Amino acid sequence: MQHDASASPYPIFDGHNDTLLKLxxxxxxxxxxxxxxxxxxxxxxFVRARQAGFSGGLFAMFVPSNPDQDFxxxxxxxxxxxxxxxxxxxxxxxxxxxxxxAEQIEAASNGSVVICKSPKENREAIETGKLAISLHIEGAExxxxxxxxxxxxxxxxxxxxxxVWSRENAFGYGVPMSYPASPDIGPGLPEAGRELVRACxxxxxxxxxxxxxxxxxxxxxxxxxxxxxxxxxxxHSICASSRNLTDKQLDAIKESGGLVGVNFHVAFLRPDxxxxxxxxxxxxxxxxxYLVDRLGEDHVGLGSDYDGCIPPADLSxxxxxxxxxxxxxxxxxxxxxxxxxxxxxxxxxxxxxxx
Numbered sequence: 001m002q003h004d005a006s007a008s009p010y011p012i013f014d015g016h017n018d019t020l021l022k023l024x025x026x027x028x029x030x031x032x033x034x035x036x037x038x039x040x041x042x043x044x045x046f047v048r049a050r051q052a053g054f055s056g057g058l059f060a061m062f063v064p065s066n067p068d069q070d071f072x073x074x075x076x077x078x079x080x081x082x083x084x085x086x087x088x089x090x091x092x093x094x095x096x097x098x099x100x101x102a103e104q105i106e107a108a109s110n111g112s113v114v115i116c117k118s119p120k121e122n123r124e125a126i127e128t129g130k131l132a133i134s135l136h137i138e139g140a141e142x143x144x145x146x147x148x149x150x151x152x153x154x155x156x157x158x159x160x161x162x163x164v165w166s167r168e169n170a171f172g173y174g175v176p177m178s179y180p181a182s183p184d185i186g187p188g189l190p191e192a193g194r195e196l197v198r199a200c201x202x203x204x205x206x207x208x209x210x211x212x213x214x215x216x217x218x219x220x221x222x223x224x225x226x227x228x229x230x231x232x233x234x235x236h237s238i239c240a241s242s243r244n245l246t247d248k249q250l251d252a253i254k255e256s257g258g259l260v261g262v263n264f265h266v267a268f269l270r271p272d273x274x275x276x277x278x279x280x281x282x283x284x285x286x287x288x289x290y291l292v293d294r295l296g297e298d299h300v301g302l303g304s305d306y307d308g309c310i311p312p313a314d315l316s317x318x319x320x321x322x323x324x325x326x327x328x329x330x331x332x333x334x335x336x337x338x339x340x341x342x343x344x345x346x347x348x349x350x351x352x353x354x355x
Contacts, residue, residue, distance in 0.1 A: 007053030008322045009335075010342035011126045014057030015261030015301050016136070016210070016232035018308030019044045020098040021062050028067060035105050043306035043317040046113070049131060052318045055343065056116070056125060056132030058160050058231060061098040062308070063091045063141055065167065075310075077177035083167040091141035092149050099156055102133055115157045119351040126343065134350065136208070136231070139165030139174070145192045147199050154203055159350070161200055162208035162231065163193055163216070166243070171196050172216045179273030181242035183249075188215035189223075197223045206353035209233075210243075210263075210303070217249055226353050227258035232303030234268045234287045241268050247294070254295045259349045261303020262288050264311040279312040281327045288341070289331060297337045301345045 019035075022042045026033050033039050038047035044054070065084040076082060086094075106113050113131045116122040125132035135157045137143070143150050143161075150158075164174035171193035173186035189197070197220055200207050207224060208231045209217050221228055230253065236244040245253070245260065253260060263269070266279045269287060291300045304311070306318060314323050325338055333341070 007051060008325050008342060010053065010325070010339050011055035012053055012057075012302065012321055013055055013122070013126065013132070013343035013346045014306070015229075015259075015303035015346055016058055016060055016138075016263075016308075017044055017304060017306040018060050018062055018138075019306065020059055020101050021064070022307040023101055024098055025067055036108065043304075043311070046109075046131065048318050052321045054131075054318045054321060056122065056130075057134065057346075058136040059102060059133045060136045060138040060308070061095045061102075061142075061158075062138040062165065063094045083176070085167065085169065086141045088141060088144055088149075088170075092144075095137065095142040095153070099135065099153070099158075102135060102157075106133070117157050117159065119347060119354055122347055122350060126347075134159050136160035136162070136206075138162045138208075139167070139169060139211070140171045140196060141169050143171070143196065145170055145195075147196070150196075150199060150203070150205075154205065158205065159354075160206040160208060160231070161196075162210055163189075163196060163212055163220070165211050173213045174211045175213050175242040177267070178242045179267065180240035182214070183217070183236070183242045183244070183246065184214040185242060186213045186215065189219040194219065194223055201225050204354040206350065210261075214246070214249070217252075221252050221256065224256075226256075227349060228253045228256040229258050229349060229353070230260045230303075232261050232263040232305045234263050235290045238287055238290060239268055239271055239273060241273055243268050250291070250294045254299060257299070257352065259299050259301055259345055260291050260295065261301045261346075262291065263309070264304045264306065264315050265309035266312060267310070269312070275310055277310060277313045277316070281312060281314050281324055284312065284315070284324060285327050285331050288328060292333075292337070292341075297340055298345055298348070300341055301343075301349075302341065
């Protein structure tokens with residue numbers, strides 16, 4: 001990837017996007033688009049990534065309850081059909097379609113995109129100007145309780161799992177996208193969830209607590225022997241969404257040596273919890289500063305939720321990322337801290353989570 005002069009001065013490694021799902025839904029609707037061509041749809045493509053200095057991240061493989069809903073435009077958090085359970089086989093089939101889409105992007109890239117299966121491969125890809133894809137599952141519906149699918153997907157590159165999305169499954173209980181609300185909703189992890197935590201620890205698969213309810217969070221914290229990571233969550237004391245993290249949870253993440261990725265979804269940023277695109281980047285900076293103060297500068301990164309959220313207008317796609325770093329610089333963040341927030345903290349966390 002050539003580095004655009006207007007891009008961020010640092011490579012950017014993002015902890016969460018739904019770009020594979022966005023591309024798949026385009027195809028389902030007969031609107032297939034080429035990842036390597038600039039588009040006015042979605043938030044990420046190769047051309048815009050290169051322009052922004054976006055160098056990779058955790059690319060989610062998420063199975064929606066209702067594929068007709070567009071998360072980046074008009075997702076309705078009050079529609080029960082958007083939170084219906086997905087059977088394991090159906091979820092696995094859809095997950096494999098998203099994985100194959102990632103493999104097709106890699107194959108068509110002439111070496112410019114790499115599915116990275118180790119932290120070393122992530123570093124090498126970024127250092128050589130390639131786009132680094134680390135595969136992530138958001139909601140473990142695709143995983144059977146015997147973990148055969150976990151092993152199969154691991155062999156093909158899966159390196160990160162969020163036990164739940166915002167719905168119940170065999171492994172845990174997700175929080176609804178409610179405001180104002182506490183994340184303390186529902187019971188803790190069932191035995192299958194506890195076993196999945198142990199299985200991921202053994203394989204070296206990063207465990208993501210974003211979307212997990214609070215009792216499940218504490219159960220996971222008591223079992224895992226790796227750092228606790230929330231790939232795309234914000235600060236509950238700033239925005240009282242059930243999707244955000246309480247100070248007590250943040251302190252536990254700090255104690256574990258973990259990381260929080262700042263989510264760009266406006267309803268998880270704004271103190272009023274509203275779905276309004278005219279949300280200032282100062283609010284993103286507020287969450288970032290709070291997290292850095294609470295956890296330390298080595299334990300915060302980006303978790304944009306691009307292609308799965310409604311971002312502020314000034315972050316309307318990946319090309320807005322340099323503007324965010326300008327705001328953070330104006331808020332007094334040093335170049336060293338910005339470099340950590342941009343990519344170093346995520347790469348370090350992947351190293352700590354690997355076997």
